Amino acid sequence: MAPPASIAWPTRVAAAIAALGLATAPHALLAQDRQAPPGLEDLIPDSAVDDPEGWAREGVEPEARASAEQAPAIDPASPLVDDPAIEVAWPDQAPIPRPEPLAGDEEIEFAQIDREFFRGGPEMEVVSLGPELALGFPTDEDAFPMRDAFADRFEALSTVEELQDDDVDDNIAQLAARAREDEELLGQLLQVYGYYDAEVIRIVGAPGRRGGADDAGAQVRFDIVPGERYSFGAIDLGELARAPDAAALRDAFDIATGDPLSSDAIVEEQFDLDRALGETGYPFAEIDAPELLIDHARAQGDLTMPVRPNGKYAFGEVVSGSPDFLSSRHLETIARFDRGDVYQRSLEQDLRRAIVATGLVSSVTITKREVAPPGPETPGEVALDVEMTKAKLRTIAGAIGYGSEEGFRLEGSWEHRNFFPPEGAVRVRGIAGTQEQLAGITFRRNNFGGRDRILNVDAYASTIDSPAFDARTVAFVASYERSSTLLFQKPISWSVGFEAVATGERPATAGNAPQQARQTYFVGAIPLFLQLDTTDDLLDPKEGFRVAGRLSPEVSRSNGVESFYLRSQFDASYYQQVSDSVVVAGRARFGTIQGTAIANIAPSRRLYAGGGGSVRGYGYREIGPHDDLGDPTGGRSLAEVALEARIRTGMFDGALSVVPFIDAGTVSTSTFPDFETFRVGAGLGVRYHTGFGPIRVDVGVPLNPGPDHSAVAVYVSLGQAF
Template sequence: MNGLSDTPCLRTRTRGARVIRCGCALLSLSVGLAYAAPVLAQENQVPGDPAIQERAEEPSSLKAGAMDVPALPDASDLPEVEPVIDDEEFNSRVPDLGASEDPELDKPLESIADFERRMAGDGENAGASAPAPAPEAPVQTVQSLPDDAQTVRQIENAPIRDAELSEPLPPLDQFEVTPVEFAEEGGEEEQGEVRYRVELEGLESADEESPTAIKSMFNSLSALEKGDGKANNSAMVSARLEEDAQLLQSLLEADGWYTPRIRTRLAPARDSDEGDLTARISVVPGQRFTFSDIVIEADPTEPEGLIADNMPLKVGEPIVAQRVQGAEARVAVALPQNGYPFAKVGQRDILLDRDTGDGVYTLPVAIGPRGRFGGITTDGDTAFDADHVEVLARFEEGDLYDSRMVDDLRKALIGTSLFSTVAVEPEQTGEVLEDCTEAVRLHVKQEKGPARTIAGSLGYAAGEGITAQAAWTHRNMFPPEGAVSFNGILGTQQMGLGSTFRRSNAGQRDRTLELTAEAFYNDYDAYDAYTGRLAARISRDSTPLWQKRLTYGVGVELIGTAETDYRPETGDRSRRTYYIAGVNGQVGWDTSDSLLDPTRGFRLTTLIQPEATLNKGFNPYLRARIDGSAYYPVTDSLVIAGRVRFGTIQGVGLFDLAPSRRLYAGGGGSVRGFSYQGLGEQAPDDRPVGGRSLNEGSVEARYRFGNYGVVAFVDAGQAYRETMPQFNDIRYGVGIGGRFYTNFGPMRLDVATPINRRPGESSINVYVSIGQAF
C-alpha cells in the first residue's frame, strides 16, 4: 500500500516556489562545442621531422565556412636520398647457396626415426651434429627438451629427499581413512540470535480515528512484527526497522499525512526490558491535507451531473488514497452503464499547499460519444453464429448502451459451457443516429472448447441400495446448443437406458426444449415395473452457474408400464399393464443464494399433473404437489433450514392407479430414518401399497467449519389412502450427518433412526448423495 503512489503527479507548493513531485526523472543537458583539428595534428607529428614542424608553425589553412587545401610540392624539388648500402656490398654479404663449401649441407635429410634415436642418445652427439653459425650473424641456440623416456629416466634417478616417499604403499585392507568432520550447525545461541522489542510512538497525536486503522494495518504488514521479536543478528533487526519506517510513511501518506517525520533508533534494551535490543519508531505525523477544491475536466454529460453525482469526494475531507481510488472507479463504472462505452478516466493531479494543508484535486475524464446498441458480430473458432448471440442478449438494437447488459451477455455465453474463452467488446462504428448518439457494435470473440462430456455418480440409500449412473453428452451436436446425451443407470433396485435431446436457449434466452426416450426396470418393495417412456418438455430451469428466481416447465408424456400390485380381491400380487398419457406444469420461485448449498432465502415450487389411464377408455385424474423450504443464517457458520411438502391425487381410486404413480413417503429425500417408500398403508404381506396424499416436514441445523460440516436433523411425514393429507399417525426420524464441501457442492452422508420403531423397521438407515437434503 503506497498511498497515492499510482498518482502520475503529486505536486507541492510553498511560498511562491513550486516543486513537482512525480514519477519523472529530471534530465539536464549541457552542450559544449570545441574544435579539435589543430590539436590532433600536433599529436600526430613525428618528432624530428622538420617539414612537419615547419607546417605546424604556419597558420592553419582551415577556416570557418571554407577549407583551403595547400598544393603538393613538385617531384623535382624533393631532395635526393643516398642508399644505405650499395649493390656490390650487399651481394658480397649474401652466401652462395648454389655451391656450398660445407659437405654437410649436401647430405640428404635423415628420417624421423633416425632423428628420434639421435635425440634419445647422448647430448654430445646431438650437439656435434649442429652446424656452426656464420661469423657475420650471431645465431641464438635453442636446446631441445628430452622426450618422455628420457624424462622418466631423469625422474627415476633423481635423489629422494623424503624417506617416506620411497616406502611401499600399505595393502588396501590396512589403509586407514580418517573421516572428514563437518562443523555442526550451532544452536540459536551459537548463531548469535538476538531478541528485540518494538516501540511505536506518536501515532496517537494524529487524530481520533485514523491512528487505530494505521496502527492495525502497520502491525499486520510490519517486518519487525512478523519476525516475532527474533533475528539472527542486529543487522537484520536494523534492516527490518528501516523497512518498517518506509511502510509507516506509505500508510500515513495513504491517509492524508504527506509531511510526516519518522525517526528510527536501534538501541540496547534497558535492564527492565525483555530482549537484547529495542527497535523504536517515533512519528510526528505533521498536518493532514484536505481537499480545498475538486475539479472535473470533462465535457457535459447526459443526464447532466452524471460524473459529479458519482463522485463521492467532498471539499474539506481528508485526502485518503482509498477514497480517491474508489471514487475514480465509481466514475469509470457509471459512465459505461449510462451510455458512454468508450469513456476513459485520466490521470489525477493533486496540488498540495504545505503552508495551508490544502489540496486541489483535478481529474480529467474523456467521456467519448454517447452510444446505443447496434449490431453484433462474431469470429474465431465459433460454436454458433451471431444470430444466436442476439438470442442470448437481454437488450434490443437501439437501446441505450449499458455495460451491465454486456456483462450479462458475457455470463450467458459462459453459461453455455461451449467455450474455452469468450470475449465481448464494444466497437465504434461512426454511425450517428437521429438523437445524435452513435451506434455501438458488439464484437464477440469465440474460442470453443471440448463439446463432449463423460459424467458419472454413485450413491447409496437405505431401502434403495447402491445406485451408479453414467452419461455421455455432446453439448453441441446440432448447433446452436443442440445437445444429445445417452445415460445409463445400474443399481440394486433399478436399471435402465435413456437418450435425451436438449436444445438450450431455444429461440429465447433461458428457454429449453427437451425430448426424452427411456426404458428402465425398477424393483421396489411397493412394486416392480418394466417401463417405457416418451416425453417432451419446455422449461426455464436453474443451473449451478445460472440460478434463476423464476422457473417454469410445461410438458407431455406417454408411459407404458407393466407393474406388480397388491390385489385386494385376490389377496395376492399380480402384474398389470398400464398405458398413461399426461401433461404437466411446474412453477417455482427461488430467492436462495445457492442451488446446491443455500444459506439464506426461500424456495416455493408447485407441480400439477393432469393424467389419464388409457387401459379401458379414458380415465382422467389429477396429481398435485407443493414444496417449500427456507434458510436462515444464525451466524456465519450456523444455518437453520426447514422444508414442508404436501401432495394429493384426485379423481381415481387407489387400486385403479398404477403403483408407480401413487404417492410414497420415506427415504433419503423424504423422511430419513425409514426405508425408501416405507411409510404409508401396508398390505398383508407387510409391503407398502402407496397412497393418494402425503405430508412431510424437516428441520436441520447445519454447522460448517472450513471444508467440513455437521448436520443435526428431525424429519416427519406420512402417506395416506385418502385424497387429502390427514395429519395423523405421523412418523418421525432423527439423525446426524456429515458434509464435505467441494467446489461443485457438498457431499452428504446422513445416518438416521426412526422414533418409536415398529417391527420390521431398521434401527439405522444410511444415505449418501451429492448436495444438501433440500
C-alpha cells in the first residue's frame, strides 16, 4: 500500500489550488482565460518547490488542516477493509441479466422509390431490362440516338442482370454492390460511343416492402445524362498517303474529322483498311494499334493509327517444300490466281484451304517472300513458299445398311490417296449384300487439269439378284467432273463420261418357275450431268433448291439387234425453314427413255421406283409393271414426288429429329407416265445429327399396295432421303 503522504496528496493539491484562488468549475476557467492570467510558474514560489507538503499545509484552511491531521494512519501491512456499502452478487448467487430482444419495428421499411418517378418523368424515358433493372434515357431521341443498341449491349454485360438471371434471393446490399459495378460499366460504354462528359445517376431501392404481398423485389435504375457527344478531330494514318492506291485505301477507312466519335467505328474501320490493303496488293502492310487523345476543351478525340503499306506486289511463283509429294506446278494448278496477278490475301488463304482439302496434308504454312521490290510504276513480285505436313495417306473404310426389302448390304474399301503423285488415288472396293455383290478398282486424280476437277476411271464386276432381274456385269466407266465436296459446295456441278458395259441378264424367277435364258447386252453410253445448287448445306439443307438433269445417249447390241436410245432424268428439290425447329422439304423426279422398244433395253438400264431413295414404304425397284409371275419388269418412264417435315426435338441436346413423310411414284412401259398405278407410301423417320451428316432411319408403309408388297419397309442410311 502507498505511504500516507501519497494518500493525502489529492487533498493537499486541492487545497493548494484553492489557496492560489484557481476555480475548478468550467465557467471559472473560461473567465480566467478571458483575463489572460499569468502562468502557473509565476504563481508558485520557490518554497513550494523545495517543501511542497509544508507549503500546502500552510495554505490550507484550519478546518481542512485539522481534518487532515486527524486522519488515522494506515498500516501498510493491514488488509483492505471491505466496504459494506458495496455489494456485488457472484454469478452463482444471481442470474446474469440478459438484454431483451428488440421488438420488430413495423415502421422500418426499405427505401421507397416513387413509382411514378421510377417509371420516368417527363424528361426521362425508362427502358425496362427485367424485374430488377431499368435504364432511363432522355425523351429526346436525338440526344442519345443509339439507345436500343446501347441497352442491349449493357444488358448482356450487366452484373445486376446476372443476379436476376441467377434467381437468387438477393438483398439490397448485394444489389447495391453490383449496381456500383454497373455504374462503372455504363461510364465505359458511354465513352465507347463518344460521350466523355456523360453522367450516370444510380438509384437503388425497393418499390414494395420485401416479404409482403406487394413485394416486387429490389430494383436498380440508371438515368443516363449523355451530354455532348465528342467528334473525331485530327486523324493521322502514318505513311498511308505514300501508297500508290492511297485515295482508295483512305476511302476504305471511313472516318473523317467531325464524325461522331466511336471506339467501335475505329475497330471496324481498322479491319476494313487492313482488308483493303490485303486485297489490293500489300502483303507486307503493317498497322499499329490506334491511339485516341481526348481534348475536353474541344470536345474532340485525335486519332493516331500509324500505317506502313510497305510496297505493292503481284503474285510470283508458288514453291512447294515437298516437290515429290505435291509439286510446285500442281500447287499453281490448284491456286485461283496466275503469275502477275495483283496480290490478294483472300486468294492466298484460298490456296491454303484447297491444299488442306486434298486430304493429303494435316497442316499447311504459307510464307510470303519478296522476289523483286516495287518500282516507281510497277508492283514488286512476291513468291509463296508452301510447307506441308503429310497426313496419313491410307484409309480403310466400311459401311453397313439394311432395308427390309433389299436386305443387308456391307461395303468395304482400301484407299491410298497419293499412290500416283500428285493426288493420284487408288481405291479397291467390295460389296457383299443380300441382292448385290461387287468387286472393283478405281483410279481417281483430283485437281486434274484445273481446280476442283476430277478424273475417275473405274472397272468392276458385279452380280445382282433383285426382284426385277438377275445380272452378271463387267463394266469400265470413266468420267471427268466438277462436283461439290464437304469443304467446297459448288453452285454448279457437272460431269461428262463414258461407259462400256457387258452384261448377261434375265428376268427374276419367282418361286419354282423355270428360269429363262440369260440374254447378253453390250452397251456403250456417254452420260452427262448438270446440277444447279443454291442450298445452304450439302448433306442437311435447310434453305434453297437443287435442279439437276442427266442425259445419256446409249447404243445397245443384243442378239444381233442394235438399238440407239436416250435415257434422261430430271430432279428438283426445295427446302424451306418455317421455324427454328422445322424444315419442310419437297422433291420431284421425272425420267424417260426415248428411241427404242423396251425389249431392246437391258433390264438393268430400265427405269424403276421404290426404296429408301425413291418411294418409301415399298421395296427397291418394286413399283411399276410386273410380269405374269409378279416380278417387276421396269419401264421407259417414271414420275415421283415426295414431301417431308424435318422437326428438331430437344432430345440428345437437339441432335434428334423426327420426320413424317409421304411419297408417291409410278413407272410405265410407255415413254410418258400414265399414272394408272400411282403408288403412295407414308411413314415416320428419325434423324440423329452428327458432325458429318444425319444418320437416317425411316419406317414406311404402302397406302395402296399391290398383292405382293410388304406391309412395312425399313430403311437405314447416312444423309437425308433427298
